[in-house]
Amino acid sequence: MQTVVIVIHLMIVAVLIGSVLLQKSEGGGLGMGGGAGFMSSRGTANLLTRTTAVLAVGFFVTSLLLSWLASYDRKPSSILDSQPASQSQPAGGAAPITPPTSGGILDSLKKADEPQGQPAPSGPQAPRSQ
Template identity: 55%
Template structure:
């Protein structure tokens, strides 16, 4: 279940990044919302902005809800050693004894 939610969370994250990059910025950066080509050719600039704004809001809500669900599902997993760095080494090799220092 956690793996499925994690993969879904990854897809929602990538879609959210894409939708945010498609929006028209104040400087007119990467957005397709400007008049001319892209989605603006069959929808008005205002319609494209509304569509991208709604998509951003929906994807943002999905992002936070999946993140909270993953946090709740993995709440009890912190007591177990989940990382290889947290577990003790399997076996510690014994070192040879240091040579004795002669006393004269």
């Protein structure tokens, strides 16, 4: 049902765009004035205006119908009523990483990077030439 309404909606949109483009320009906002179009009689202008109005109503009706069809099967739900997902243990018997007891993660990384027996420099050092 929704696919049929979408196809009808797209056809209405294409014809609506065509009917708007065929209408005579009366604004002159871009300095392009009316000119002699291939449809320049007054009766044709009334027909195109009515056609545009009918297509606009059809566009709005199909838009509202598509909106209603999209929300038809939707049921309200709350995130508070759902059960939390259970956490599973990692496969392979890997030991969990324990957080450091003193300092932070940066201190433990600094200790892992420094070579054994040499203290870490206390601040930035200037490069030394050889």
